[in-house]
Amino acid sequence: MVIFCGLGLPLAAVGQSAPGAFSRVEPGLDQAVAWKWEVKPSASPDWAKPPTPQVNVAEENPEESSGRDEQAYIVKKGDALVKIARRHKITVHQLKLANGLEKDLIVVGQELHIPTPEEIALMPAPTPTSSSKRSSTRQPEVTADFDPQVLLLQIYLDRMNFSPGPINGQTGLRFQKLMFAVAGAFEEAKDIEAFAAKAQAEVGELFTTYVLRPSDLRFIDKPLPRPSAKKSKVKPTAAERDEELYGQMTAERELLYRSPWEFVAERFHCEEDFLRKLNSGLKPWPEVGVAFRVPNTKPFEIEHALAPPLQPPPEESAATKAVIADLSELEIYKDDRLIAVFPVAVARPGLRGRGEWKILDAVSLPMLETYREPRVAPKPVSLPGAPTPAPVRLLDAPEILAPGPRNPLGILWVNLAKADATETVLPYGLHGTSSPERMRVLEGIGGFRLTNWDIVRAVRLLPHGTSLRWRQSIAKPAAPAAPAAPAAESSTPVIPVETPE
Secondary structure, three states, rough: OOOOOOOOOOOOOOOOOOOOOOOOOOOOOOOOOHHEEEEEOOOOOOOOOOOOOOOOOOOOHHHHHOOOOOHHHHHOOOHHHHHHHHHHOHHHHHHHHHHHOOOOOOOOEEEEEEOOOOHHHHOOOOOOOOHHHHHHHOOOOOHHHHHHHHHHHHHHHHHHOOOOEOOOOOOHHHHHHHHHHHHOHHHHHHOHHHHHHHHHHHHHEEEEEOOOHHHHHHHHHOOOOOOOOOOOOOOHHHHHHHOOOOHHHHHHHOEOOOHHHHHHHHHEEOHHHHHHHHHHOOOOOOOOOOOOEEEEOOOOOOOOOOOOOOOOOHHHHHHHEEEEEOOOEEEEOOOOOOEEEEEEEOOOOOOOOEEEEEEEEEEOOOEEEEEEOEEOOOOOOOOOOOOOOOOOOOOOOOOOOOOOOOOOOEEEEEEEOOOEEEEOOOOOOOOOOOOOOOOOOOEOOEEEEOOOHHHHHOOOOOOOOOEEEEEOOOOOOOOOOOOOOOOOOOEEEEEEEEOOO
């Protein structure tokens, strides 16, 4: 028996479970998954960008500037935090919190964010427990259960665009498949000890610190109000809870992160539960200035993630190829060399692809629109005397699921087309997700899901016009030949796949 990478799983076992084995539906979408939805570009294309700094009229004489209208400041020769803070009539503590600084060191040319009065009002007082440096050292020992070598390799491979999905420090089928792909792409990966040593030299410490900033609150929803002390005697049914949640979603103008935990977990490509275990000493709702212990990967900065250009020039499409393998991995090749692997999950059972498709344009911050038209038309009545189903009544005005990281499509949608009909955009695209940890088990709206941090990285490698092929390697034994038939050659046919309905 061959053991791959010394991680304890036989290479022959590196397969893929049947796609579409969903256990539930995304919260709030139990009814919505049965309707047709149309992807629309966001009405606010600058949603994820930081506010534009205002130019101060006293720029040539900074000492005369009140600083209250500035949002950004470029460090000049001779500057120090205490001078900059005094000039803008704020404290050093407030300036450091606004910029996530743990030390007083700044460099010439560095851009500092000057917090607004509203941001300052949300900051904690400068007590020892809220100091970013002290709070990070006062946290209890790490209680998360993880394999240090697996965590190291997950961080290293994630930096190389060979994504393990949400980082958790655990081995498993998905990680084993990734290591198998890496061993085929990099000769040095076949020696696990040497590869781990290279990863250690590149990554260094497994963890780093992230301080929650006032500007981060732009992307985090407000905490839900506490339930009333007066409880109803009649508990709502699951359908009623789902309808209420759906109503809340369609009423929102932006679908933001549900909590600081979700924001930080996505920023550092890790499972939220893993992040919570790493930071078990923090409050249930961490405040601005709190320091999180996070995996030392390259952060996904949503405020800069959609900066144009999103895709390479179309002329590079000839050298780029993409493959979706077993409905579970997006592989990207450049000049026949594997350069990236990202986990993929379908949004609902029965969604398949075959042959060759094409990558088209990307839509930033997509919205979803529905008139509640059934996705699958009801079957006509064929039995005599059977009741005629009630006619479907569509909405007069569409319901909207607003843009944001909690939209079922995440923050990015990539249009797809059949290779022989590139002018016809398919209703099934590559896109992000609002549930990165559960996208393989929750049915939802859309097409082929990646995590938000992976879809943004993938689209920057995929020019308009890139070939996208479907590869299915899961095989099943051939049915035995009938006794009267001539002996057939031994074969292992591939499971047939169907084009999306």
